[in-house]
Amino acid sequence: MATxxxxxxxxxxxITTVSRALNxxxxxxxxxxxxxxxxxxxxxxxxxxxxxxxxxxxxxxxAFAPRLNDHLEAEPFFKEFTGVLALASFKHDLSLLVTLVSxxxxxxxxxxxLAGTGRVDGIxxxxxxxSDERIALxxxxxxxxxxxxxxxxYQRMKYPFVDVDGKAGVMKVIExxxxxxxxxxxxxxxxxxxxxxxxxxxGYRQGLKDFGLVEDPRLVGSNLQNEASVSAAVKQMLALPAxxxxxxxxxxxxxxxxxxxEVLPGLGxxxxxxxxxxxxxxxxxLPFASFLQPALTTLRQPIVATCTVLLDxxxxxxxNQSEPVSFSEPDPGLTLIGPNQVLLQPELIxxxxx
Amino acid sequence: MATxxxxxxxxxxxITTVSRALNxxxxxxxxxxxxxxxxxxxxxxxxxxxxxxxxxxxxxxxAFAPRLNDHLEAEPFFKEFTGVLALASFKHDLSLLVTLVSxxxxxxxxxxxLAGTGRVDGIxxxxxxxSDERIALxxxxxxxxxxxxxxxxYQRMKYPFVDVDGKAGVMKVIExxxxxxxxxxxxxxxxxxxxxxxxxxxGYRQGLKDFGLVEDPRLVGSNLQNEASVSAAVKQMLALPAxxxxxxxxxxxxxxxxxxxEVLPGLGxxxxxxxxxxxxxxxxxLPFASFLQPALTTLRQPIVATCTVLLDxxxxxxxNQSEPVSFSEPDPGLTLIGPNQVLLQPELIxxxxx
DNA sequence: AATTATACCCAAAACGTTTTGGTTGTCAAG
DNA sequence: CTTGACAACCAAAACGTTTTGGGTATAATT
Numbered sequence: 001m002a003t004x005x006x007x008x009x010x011x012x013x014x015i016t017t018v019s020r021a022l023n024x025x026x027x028x029x030x031x032x033x034x035x036x037x038x039x040x041x042x043x044x045x046x047x048x049x050x051x052x053x054x055x056x057x058x059x060x061x062x063a064f065a066p067r068l069n070d071h072l073e074a075e076p077f078f079k080e081f082t083g084v085l086a087l088a089s090f091k092h093d094l095s096l097l098v099t100l101v102s103x104x105x106x107x108x109x110x111x112x113x114l115a116g117t118g119r120v121d122g123i124x125x126x127x128x129x130x131s132d133e134r135i136a137l138x139x140x141x142x143x144x145x146x147x148x149x150x151x152x153x154y155q156r157m158k159y160p161f162v163d164v165d166g167k168a169g170v171m172k173v174i175e176x177x178x179x180x181x182x183x184x185x186x187x188x189x190x191x192x193x194x195x196x197x198x199x200x201x202x203g204y205r206q207g208l209k210d211f212g213l214v215e216d217p218r219l220v221g222s223n224l225q226n227e228a229s230v231s232a233a234v235k236q237m238l239a240l241p242a243x244x245x246x247x248x249x250x251x252x253x254x255x256x257x258x259x260x261x262e263v264l265p266g267l268g269x270x271x272x273x274x275x276x277x278x279x280x281x282x283x284x285x286l287p288f289a290s291f292l293q294p295a296l297t298t299l300r301q302p303i304v305a306t307c308t309v310l311l312d313x314x315x316x317x318x319x320n321q322s323e324p325v326s327f328s329e330p331d332p333g334l335t336l337i338g339p340n341q342v343l344l345q346p347e348l349i350x351x352x353x354x
Numbered sequence: 355m356a357t358x359x360x361x362x363x364x365x366x367x368x369i370t371t372v373s374r375a376l377n378x379x380x381x382x383x384x385x386x387x388x389x390x391x392x393x394x395x396x397x398x399x400x401x402x403x404x405x406x407x408x409x410x411x412x413x414x415x416x417a418f419a420p421r422l423n424d425h426l427e428a429e430p431f432f433k434e435f436t437g438v439l440a441l442a443s444f445k446h447d448l449s450l451l452v453t454l455v456s457x458x459x460x461x462x463x464x465x466x467x468l469a470g471t472g473r474v475d476g477i478x479x480x481x482x483x484x485s486d487e488r489i490a491l492x493x494x495x496x497x498x499x500x501x502x503x504x505x506x507x508y509q510r511m512k513y514p515f516v517d518v519d520g521k522a523g524v525m526k527v528i529e530x531x532x533x534x535x536x537x538x539x540x541x542x543x544x545x546x547x548x549x550x551x552x553x554x555x556x557g558y559r560q561g562l563k564d565f566g567l568v569e570d571p572r573l574v575g576s577n578l579q580n581e582a583s584v585s586a587a588v589k590q591m592l593a594l595p596a597x598x599x600x601x602x603x604x605x606x607x608x609x610x611x612x613x614x615x616e617v618l619p620g621l622g623x624x625x626x627x628x629x630x631x632x633x634x635x636x637x638x639x640l641p642f643a644s645f646l647q648p649a650l651t652t653l654r655q656p657i658v659a660t661c662t663v664l665l666d667x668x669x670x671x672x673x674n675q676s677e678p679v680s681f682s683e684p685d686p687g688l689t690l691i692g693p694n695q696v697l698l699q700p701e702l703i704x705x706x707x708x
Numbered sequence: 709a710a711t712t713a714t715a716c717c718c719a720a721a722a723c724g725t726t727t728t729g730g731t732t733g734t735c736a737a738g
Numbered sequence: 739c740t741t742g743a744c745a746a747c748c749a750a751a752a753c754g755t756t757t758t759g760g761g762t763a764t765a766a767t768t
Contacts, residue, residue, distance in 0.1 A: 001470045003724060014748045019726060029746060046463070049471040050407035051724035054753045061451070068444070076641065079437025083429070086436060090422070090454040097415070097451050100444040109400070116355045118404040118753095287430065291645035357754060368718045373756060383716060405754035408723045472723095712767070721758075728751075738741075 002043035010039050022047075053118045061095040062314060063114050066126035067107070068100045069194075076255065076286055081148075081303055085124070088307040092315055094121075108137060115143035122314045124148060128161075130195050135159050144317035146310050149195055150341070160317065160340035162309045166196050166283070167203035169299040169346035170250065173281050174207025176297075176348060177248045180273060186219040186237055186246035188230065188256050200252050200283060219246050230259040238267060248279035248354060254289050257282030257296055261353070271353055279354035283346070294352035302333065302344050309334070309342050356397035364393050376401075407472045415449040416668060417468050420480035421461070422454045423548075430609065430640055435502075435657055439478070442661040446669055448475075462491060469497035476668045478502060482515075484549050489513050498671035500664050503549050504695070514671065514694035516663045520550050520637070521557035523653040523700035524604065527635050528561025530651075530702060531602045534627060540573040540591055540600035542584065542610050554606050554637060573600050584613040592621060602633035602708060608643050611636030611650055615707070625707055633708035637700070648706035656687065656698050663688070663696050 004022075008015045013032065021028045021036040028036075039045075053059055064085055066078065082098060089096040097120055101110050111134055114123055121144065125134055128149035135157055138145045147161035154161065177185055187204045190197050201222075208215055218240065221233035237246055251257035260280045261271060270277045272294050282289060285300035312327050317340075327334065333345030358376075362369045367386065375382045375390040382390075393399075407413055418439055420432065436452060443450040451474055455464050465488055468477060475498065479488055482503030489511055492499045501515035508515065531539055541558045544551050555576075562569055572594065575587035591600055605611035614634045615625060624631045626648050636643060639654035666681050671694075681688065687699030 005724080015725085016727085016748050016750095017746085020747090023726080027746060032746080044462075044466060046467045046470055048408070048724050049467070049473045050404045051472075051753090052726075053404035054402070054408055054724080054755085055726045056753070057726075075437070075441075079433055082437050082440060083433025086452045086454060087429075089452075090456070095451055095453040097449055098440045098443075099449040100440060102444070108398075112398060113400045113403070117400055117402045287640075288642040288645050291642050291647065293645065293647065358756095359754080369755085370718055370720095370757085371716085374717090377756080381716060386716080402754050405723090406756075408725085408754080409756045410723070411756075710768085712765100714763100714765080716761100716763085718761075719759095722756085724753105726752085729749095731748080732746085734743100734745085736741100736743085738739100 002045040006043055007036060007039050007045055011036050058121050059119065060093065061097050061120045062089060063097045063099055063120040063123045065099045065101055065114060065123055068102050069127065077284055080286060084303050085307045088311050092311050107133060111137055115141045121318045124310055124314065128195050129193060130198060144314060146313045148306065148310060151195065154341065155338065160313050162306050162342045164301050164306065164344050164346050166199035167206065170200045170203025171207040172348045173250055173299065174204065177279060177354060178211045182248040182279060183213060184246045185248045185250060188224055188233060188249055188251045189222045190225060190252045190256060191223050197252055204250060224256055227259045227262060230256060231263045234263050251282050254282035254284040254286045254296065254298055258292065261292055273354055281354045285349055290351065297351045297354035298349055299346040300349050301346050305344055313340055356399040360397055361390060361393050361399055365390050412475050413473065414447065415451050415474045416443060417451045417453055417474040417477045419453045419455055419468060419477055422456050423481065431638055434640060438657050439661045442665050446665050461487060465491055469495045475672045478664055478668065482549050483547060484552060498668060500667045502660065502664060505549065508695065509692065514667050516660050516696045518655050518660065518698050518700050520553040521560065524554045524557030525561040526702045527604055527653065528558065531633060531708060532565045536602040536633060537567060538600045539602045539604060542578055542587060542603055542605040543576045544579060544606045544610060545577050551606055558604060578610055581613045581616060584610060585617045588617050605636050608636035608638040608640045608650065608652055612646065615646055627708055635708045639703055644705065651705045651708040652703055653700040654703050655700050659698055667694055
């Protein structure tokens with residue numbers, strides 16, 4: 001690999017001049033520059049990223065460092081999200097460093113290593129919990145970062161994030177179901193360790209309240225993560241006396257909804273919006289949702305918009321523009337709920353299942 | 355950020371000793387080491403990655419640098435693949451640097467930058483073409499790399515790769531169709547710039563030949579990439595006299611098959627394996643394939659096995675074990691067709707559509 | 709008592725850049 | 739003829755590690 005020294009020798013100038021020529025400084029003669037550039041091309045010179053970094057230059061790389069969930073229920077969403085984020089980064093001319101963080105590993109260590117040691121210019125967090133140590137850590141490290149999701153104390157902590165309004169989303173679902181005549185609506189929830197899961201459940205409770213329904217604990221499943229647990233929860237609910245059974249089931253994500261579609265027919269229940277059928281809804285609108293049988297009524301998570309805004313925020317922070325930025329893809333469902341704190345609305349996609 | 359100097363000062367030793375203590379060398383007293391480790395923890399010291407790199411140390415990072423396709427037909431596969439690769443890298447304790455390479459950008463530049471400048475320990479290529487400049491380039495740079503897919507001259511070039519045997523796969527499909535009575539089988543192909551696409555088409559031709567069928571150019575679509583082009587091709591084929599029409603359509607990937615499922619009913623044709631219906635097959639077995647209506651008969655691409663083997667090969671190369679390695683997930687469908695050249699068999703998944 | 713071995717430590721070089729704080733020479737203005 | 743401005747260049751420091759090639763005690767061996 002050719003270095004700046006090789007070029008300097010060949011050109012008969014100092015390495016300073018080579019560096020400045022290549023970086024477009026004005027204090028080098030145009031002829032000299034052209035000669036240097038020609039030699040650099042000839043030698044196939046490309047600057048060593050590590051050396052450049054060590055000088056505190058930008059890496060043009062951002063990290064995506066989600067905490068890995070033990071249950072891989074969220075894996076399809078992870079793949080979708082990562083893919084979209086990679087494409088979005090590409091549009092900003094950034095590389096994406098994907099570093100998964102295992103649960104049991106020392107969280108602080110991982111993020112300090114990412115933040116403080118010149119590997120990346122900024123970090124995107126995901127899988128935020130109601131109370132998440134990582135926020136304060138990254139703030140103290142003064143690394144540009146944006147979270148996908150928020151903690152409970154987001155107002156006080158004033159960190160930048162993008163979140164999808166799961167609560168409002170599920171409330172829309174409840175409204176939809178209520179208007180279709182449903183009065184006994186069950187909630188099939190995932191593990192409640194992450195904020196978004198709680199948020200969606202919150203939407204369920206608020207939705208019921210708004211329509212004067214009371215929450216029946218027997219109609220709430222939690223910590224569901226695979227077909228077995230869904231099946232168990234469903235059986236319990238459907239063992240209730242006919243008039244106490246749910247007529248609709250709101251799932252915390254598309255995968256749980258998918259399991260419902262698999263389990264219910266086996267128990268002799270039909271799924272759909274007709275009277276006598278059980279209505280089922282999901283959350284995310286993953287690519288398979290529209291192909292399910294019946295097609296799944298769900299909330300579409302605006303993944304592309306999310307990634308776009310995440311990157312808009314992060315690149316602004318990296319450039320040290322602490323002021324709120326304007327977004328490259330302004331969205332009707334976008335609200336600024338604080339400085340650099342963005343809330344996006346999921347879209348209710350009504351299909352055949354509810 | 356604390357540096358090695360801060361620790362040295364506090365401990366009253368030289369930076370050499372700090373470095374060696376932290377890196378587990380034997381020439382430092384156990385008491386000294388413990389003191390140094392304690393101070394390091396206290397100061398929340400984490401070594402600067404750039405500095406370490408500059409010394410030629412490993413980065414524990416590998417790059418995934420696919421060439422971006424202009425048509426995004428392959429996008430769902432890209433997402434799936436990237437996600438699985440990230441998870442696989444995680445299991446090897448590696449970070450994954452995703453760098454998309456745009457078509458029009460100077461290819462050489464990108465890969466030289468990745469390879470020569472200490473950002474990553476190795477590279478995974480994808481979207482290989484029959485003749486692909488990148489292979490020779492990376493070989494000349496002496497960077498560890500593995501390709502997903504192969505060039506035409508893979509025997510001569512002797513570079514490591516993992517490929518899925520698209521030719522054998524499609525041949526299996528043809529056999530399946532033939533045995534179900536089909537004699538007029540159409541092929542709906544994507545753009546043929548990438549090797550795998552040609553390979554699949556090759557399987558189609560060979561399959562026909564094996565069963566004594568002759569290829570009818572009117573039954574071959576190429577360069578299909580969206581619903582419109584699929585629709586046009588289909589209409590042309592179905593405008594043929596009844597006895598010359600295809601009774602089965604083999605698509606080059608699941609997305610094209612999906613388009614077929616959308617287009618055919620609108621033209622008054624039913625899809626399935628019954629006489630009178632048109633049989634449709636895909637390739638990839640993306641997550642949605644089983645949910646299509648009718649469920650798609652397709653070839654399952656072993657993405658997890660592919661990524662596992664890619665990483666087995668790459669980590670071995672990084673460790674300088676040029677010898678073929680043993681694979682952590684030995685697969686029945688795995689063949690070693692050359693040193694470090696692995697071929698995996700796709701699995702025929704028969705569902706309702708054919 | 710002199711030599712050798714061993715344990716422990718360190719100064720300086722090296723990695724390849726960018727940045728700092730100059731110097732030198734030329735030309736125009738005074 | 740002097741001064742100042744400007745263009746063009748450069749030596750050295752800096753970034754934070756690891757590695758090289760030692761050194762200096764102390765203990766063990768002759």
